[in-house]
Amino acid sequence: MARFYRYRLPPWARYCLLVCERCTLPIMIFQALRTIFIPTTFDIFLLAICIGIFLAFYLKWI
Structure with missing residues (x-):
């Protein structure tokens, strides 16, 4: 399987x-x-998603 290459x-x-x-x-x-x-629960969930996306960009997963 080929690796994603932006x-x-x-x-x-x-x-x-x-x-x-x-x-x-x-x-x-x-x-x-x-x-x-x-x-609120929604805010905490949304913050976790934002942190995950930020880390994915920072660590070059995306």
């Missing part, structure tokens, strides 16, 4: 991936602040 994607898909990668940190910070002030 640079083989079309330019528009690489650009979308880059935009998503750049937007994850501000969204994660906003969600963390929201979870601190108004903690």
Whole structure:
């Protein structure tokens, strides 16, 4: 099975991936602040998903 390689994607898909990668940190910070002030189950679940996506980008899994 071939490994996923982001640079083989079309330019528009690489650009979308880059935009998503750049937007994850501000969204994660906003969600963390929201979870601190108004903690609900949904907020905690959403923060966990944001952290997972951020780590996937940071560790080059995506």
